Amino acid sequence: xxxxxxxxxxxxxxxxxxxxxxxxxxxxxxxxxxxxxxxxxxxxxxxxxxxxxxxxxxxxxxxxxxxxxxxxxxxxxxxxxxxxxxxxxxxxxxxxxxxxxxxxxxxxxxxxxxxxxxxxxxxxxxxxxxxxxxxxx
Amino acid sequence: xxxxxxxxxxxxxxxxxxxxxxxxxxxxxxxxxxxxxxxxxxxxxxxxxxxxxxxxxxxxxxxxxxxxxxxxxxxxxxxxxxxxxxxxxxxxxxxxxxxxxxxxxxxxxxxxxxxxxxxxxxxxxxxxxxxxxxxxxxxxxxxxxxxxxxxxxxxxxxxxxxxxxxxxxxxxxxxxxxxxxxxxxxxxxxxxxxxxxxxxxxxxxxxxxxxxxxxxxxxxxxxxxxxxxxxxxxxxxxxxxxxxxxxxxxxxxxxxxxxxxxxxxxxxxxxxxxxxxxxxxxxxxxxxxxxxxxxxxxxxxxxxxxxxxxxxxxxxxxxxxxxxxxxxxxxxxxxxxxxxxxxxxxxxxxxxxxxxxxxxxxxxxxxxxxxxxxxxxxxxxxxxxxxxxxxxxxxxxxxxxxxxxxxxxxxxxxxxxxxxxxxxxxxxxxxxxxxxxxxxxxxxxxxxxxxxxxxxxxxxxxxxxxxxxxxxxxxxxxxxxxxxxxxxxxxxxxxxxxxxxxxxxxxxxxxxxxxxxxxxxxxxxxxxxxxxxxxxxxxxxxxxxxxxxxxxxxxxxxxxxxxxxxxxxxxxxxxxxxxxxxxxxxxxxxxxxxxxxxxxxxxxxxxxxxxxxxxxxxxxxxxxxxxxxxxxxxxxxxxxxxxxxxxxxxxxxxxxxxxxxxxxxxxxxxxxxxxxxxxxxxxxxxxxxxxxxxxxxxxxxxxxxxxxxxxxxxxxxxxxxxxxxxxxxxxxxxxxxxxxxxxxxxxxxxxxxxxxxxxxxxxxxxxxxxxxxxxxxxxxxxxxxxxxxxxxxxxxxxxxxxxxx
Numbered sequence: 001x002x003x004x005x006x007x008x009x010x011x012x013x014x015x016x017x018x019x020x021x022x023x024x025x026x027x028x029x030x031x032x033x034x035x036x037x038x039x040x041x042x043x044x045x046x047x048x049x050x051x052x053x054x055x056x057x058x059x060x061x062x063x064x065x066x067x068x069x070x071x072x073x074x075x076x077x078x079x080x081x082x083x084x085x086x087x088x089x090x091x092x093x094x095x096x097x098x099x100x101x102x103x104x105x106x107x108x109x110x111x112x113x114x115x116x117x118x119x120x121x122x123x124x125x126x127x128x129x130x131x132x133x134x135x136x137x
Numbered sequence: 138x139x140x141x142x143x144x145x146x147x148x149x150x151x152x153x154x155x156x157x158x159x160x161x162x163x164x165x166x167x168x169x170x171x172x173x174x175x176x177x178x179x180x181x182x183x184x185x186x187x188x189x190x191x192x193x194x195x196x197x198x199x200x201x202x203x204x205x206x207x208x209x210x211x212x213x214x215x216x217x218x219x220x221x222x223x224x225x226x227x228x229x230x231x232x233x234x235x236x237x238x239x240x241x242x243x244x245x246x247x248x249x250x251x252x253x254x255x256x257x258x259x260x261x262x263x264x265x266x267x268x269x270x271x272x273x274x275x276x277x278x279x280x281x282x283x284x285x286x287x288x289x290x291x292x293x294x295x296x297x298x299x300x301x302x303x304x305x306x307x308x309x310x311x312x313x314x315x316x317x318x319x320x321x322x323x324x325x326x327x328x329x330x331x332x333x334x335x336x337x338x339x340x341x342x343x344x345x346x347x348x349x350x351x352x353x354x355x356x357x358x359x360x361x362x363x364x365x366x367x368x369x370x371x372x373x374x375x376x377x378x379x380x381x382x383x384x385x386x387x388x389x390x391x392x393x394x395x396x397x398x399x400x401x402x403x404x405x406x407x408x409x410x411x412x413x414x415x416x417x418x419x420x421x422x423x424x425x426x427x428x429x430x431x432x433x434x435x436x437x438x439x440x441x442x443x444x445x446x447x448x449x450x451x452x453x454x455x456x457x458x459x460x461x462x463x464x465x466x467x468x469x470x471x472x473x474x475x476x477x478x479x480x481x482x483x484x485x486x487x488x489x490x491x492x493x494x495x496x497x498x499x500x501x502x503x504x505x506x507x508x509x510x511x512x513x514x515x516x517x518x519x520x521x522x523x524x525x526x527x528x529x530x531x532x533x534x535x536x537x538x539x540x541x542x543x544x545x546x547x548x549x550x551x552x553x554x555x556x557x558x559x560x561x562x563x564x565x566x567x568x569x570x571x572x573x574x575x576x577x578x579x580x581x582x583x584x585x586x587x588x589x590x591x592x593x594x595x596x597x598x599x600x601x602x603x604x605x606x607x608x609x610x611x612x613x614x615x616x617x618x619x620x621x622x623x624x625x626x627x628x629x630x631x632x633x634x635x636x637x638x639x640x641x642x643x644x645x646x647x648x649x650x651x652x653x654x655x656x657x658x659x660x661x662x663x664x665x666x667x668x669x670x671x672x673x674x675x676x677x678x679x680x681x682x683x684x685x686x687x688x689x690x691x692x693x694x695x696x697x698x699x700x701x702x703x704x705x706x707x708x709x710x711x712x713x714x715x716x717x718x719x720x721x722x723x724x725x726x727x728x729x730x731x732x733x734x735x736x737x738x739x740x741x742x743x744x745x746x747x748x749x750x751x752x753x754x755x756x757x758x759x760x761x762x763x764x765x766x767x768x769x770x771x772x773x774x775x776x777x778x779x780x781x782x783x784x785x786x787x788x789x790x791x792x793x794x795x796x797x798x799x800x801x802x803x804x805x806x807x808x809x810x811x812x813x814x815x816x817x818x819x820x821x822x823x824x825x826x827x828x829x830x831x832x833x834x835x836x837x838x839x840x841x842x843x844x845x846x847x848x849x850x851x852x853x854x855x856x857x858x859x860x861x862x863x864x865x866x867x868x869x870x871x872x873x874x875x876x877x878x879x880x881x882x883x884x885x886x887x888x889x890x891x892x893x894x895x896x897x898x899x900x901x902x903x904x905x906x907x908x909x910x911x912x913x914x915x916x917x918x919x920x921x922x923x924x925x926x927x928x929x930x931x932x933x934x935x936x937x938x939x940x941x942x
Contacts, residue, residue, distance in 0.1 A: 036140075037139070037140035041163070041164075043160070043163045044161065045143070046144070046147055047146055047147070048151070051148075053176075054213070055175060056174050056176065059162070060161045060162070090332035091300065092329070092332060095325075097300055098302075100161070115146055115149070120143070121140060121141045122141065123140065135140070136140040
């Protein structure tokens with residue numbers, strides 16, 4: 001059940017359990033839909049540099065969002081717009097998006113540092129102007 | 138449910154044996170054509186390979202191991218899967234012809250790929266133009282949904298629709314009707330189109346008639362026409378309709394319309410509905426004149442048709458020619474305008490058409506007239522003038538100049554028949570100036586009227602001349618108060634006076650000019666003055682007793698006031714020279730009384746003025762309140778009070794002078810608090826002592842204390858003695874005068890009360906009588922500086938004198 005806060009500005013929250021709200025008055029609560037991202041499949045986990053190894057340079061990622069809206073796929077970073085933008089566009093809910101990632105994509109990013117593991121993050125902005133959080137699980 | 142994944146990037150070649158990978162490693166494929174990556178393994182450089190298990194050339198079937206042939210090596214190629222839903226594999230073998238012996242590798246097997254394709258859902262009014270099997274299923278770059286009956290096609294191309302896929306998708310949101318193409322915006326395909334502003338579908342429709350179609354759209358507010366007659370987008374589009382369609386093309390030969398649709402709802406089509414001559418088209422002209430003829434073109438959607446090519450042809454007499462070359466395109470307003478130069482007498486019937494498809498009905502007849510004398514006043518010329526007022530401006534430059542506002546020569550289009558147009562434009566400009574609005578037809582401004590407003594102080598009254606009338610600064614008089622003390626000398630009164638003649642050049646207020654002095658009564662000129670018999674609030678004169686500064690009151694305390702009477706009734710001249718100030722009480726006229734009434738008075742009298750004459754320093758008439766006759770006096774009195782109390786402007790909390798110690802008055806916020814504090818300190822004047830009496834004044838108390846303290850100080854002073862010691866350097870015989878030490882003196886007394894004398898520490902007693910004449914004790918005080926002992930004093934005896942006085 002989505003939570004609907006009472007009307008008006010003076011909404012007092014009582015936090016129970018282990019949650020400790022941050023100090024200060026500037027605690028912003030966002031009520032709304034946060035798009036959930038599902039990675040459907042990744043065709044291969046290793047991409048080879050085509051300068052040294054022709055072929056096997058592309059991995060196909062299929063993913064979908066539970067909500068419609070603009071999306072960003074970034075390499076690295078710790079939140080939306082903090083990584084290297086690999087791809088952006090619009091998607092709508094429960095529609096599988098296919099993204100082909102090549103070695104050139106990784107080599108062209110500002111986070112490129114040679115052989116190694118690279119994290120790709122997908123963010124979708126829901127109808128409430130809220131981006132999917134970093135490392136959603 | 139994570140929103141992240143990791144990929145490993147490697148910059149070294151695989152060390153494993155050769156391999157072949159289908160569909161980039163995807164275990165499933167919706168299309169038959171897929172990529173295949175081929176690798177011969179580390180240390181082997183192939184020149185050729187052969188592949189089997191999949192179809193290498195479309196239409197030749199799956200290659201078998203025995204049918205596989207050597208192919209020049211390439212690391213990536215496309216292959217086609219067989220159409221079945223079981224796992225499929227590709228096999229590859231490599232060889233190197235550049236090396237002696239032409240070495241070959243083992244056979245390598247690819248990953249398994251399973252083909253699957255779910256036929257997309259479509260609406261009953263549509264069908265796919267090409268079967269997906271023929272297109273390689275998801276490998277298809279585009280397919281078309283069509284309705285042959287309605288001759289309509291909609292192409293879905295992956296290059297035009299971001300994220301377009303066919304397998305398992307729902308295209309039922311597209312419905313094709315006889316005259317419309319509809320995609321439900323909330324359907325799956327509708328949402329896909331709406332995801333990106335660059336997404337579009339290409340629509341093709343073949344029409345049965347030759348009529349040029351124009352595209353319309355309905356997104357909930359009825360149909361609106363999007364395109365012009367020449368298949369361009371109309372220049373008047375805005376908002377949602379701007380950018381809906383593009384790349385519009387009409388092939389008149391095949392009667393085929395194609396266009397790209399970006400935003401979806403319902404697209405329809407319209408054609409030209411009517412072509413007609415406008416009512417303001419001229420139907421005649423004199424030789425030398427130019428007749429203006431206009432044609433309006435409207436579509437079946439009821440909107441003006443833009444860029445429609447209009448031609449006019451004539452039948453009948455040859456009486457002139459058009460300035461324009463045919464055709465003339467309509468503007469955004471749907472009008473095409475033609476100028477016909479009349480060159481001869483006769484009649485011609487004009488017929489208009491668009492593209493030789495649509496024709497005017499009815500046509501119009503135009504008559505050429507011979508020029509006649511006074512043609513400028515003819516009805517025809519007047520009609521033309523009226524016609525030329527169709528267009529207007531309300532910003533005529535120099536309109537406030539007579540040469541422009543009242544021109545003696547034509548000024549606008551150079552024709553004498555343009556005068557009416559010019560005059561109306563001048564009038565419109567003047568109207569705009571008068572109203573102060575942005576144009577000549579806007580509503581006039583509104584003004585605030587306290588009788589026609591609401592809680593929000595809305596200015597409901599239009600600023601018209603009628604609302605201004607009666608509301609100007611000089612529409613009414615007001616009564617001002619004039620303070621006159623006869624230059625500080627006052628006006629003299631003699632006991633028995635009923636008033637006095639006041640010399641002034643101020644005019645009396647009369648009905649024709651109500652400014653001036655309000656005259657309460659006139660016998661000589663009865664009925665001549667505006668305020669005769671008027672109430673005291675208008676004609677009353679306030680009188681001030683110059684000796685007390687208060688109102689003039691009689692012995693009973695009744696206020697004496699005055700009214701102006703015609704000076705001519707009281708031995709004066711009257712209006713413009715003098716006026717009589719007649720005394721009144723509430724009971725009626727009053728004569729002054731000796732002994733109680735003042736000898737000199739001043740007055741505050743009324744004078745009518747119009748608002749615009751009122752000076753900023755002038756004083757609007759007020760009533761007397763407790764002898765305060767006006768702000769000027771009150772201000773003076775307040776100043777006196779400030780001077781008296783030590784206060785000043787805006788000072789409400791006394792600023793006491795700072796003193797040291799513990800003052801009684803230092804932080805009290807008012808004089809009363811200060812006085813109360815003093816009272817507390819001084820007490821209730823009840824005393825229990827000896828020298829001050831209960832209820833005695835401070836002065837009396839201090840005086841008593843002073844007297845008592847003085848007496849006490851005297852007593853104390855009298856008891857204090859100065860000690861002087863002497864040594865008898867030789868014996869002193871009894872009865873001889875002995876001088877006290879040099880500089881010491883005393884006041885002799887009969888009992889020696891003013892000085893004590895000790896001899897070798899033994900106190901002696903003074904003899905009584907003046908100068909100790911009785912010699913009845915030890916010594917005699919014979920003079921202020923001498924004593925005489927009554928016995929002999931031995932040499933070297935210590936004689937001590939303690940002199941008190």
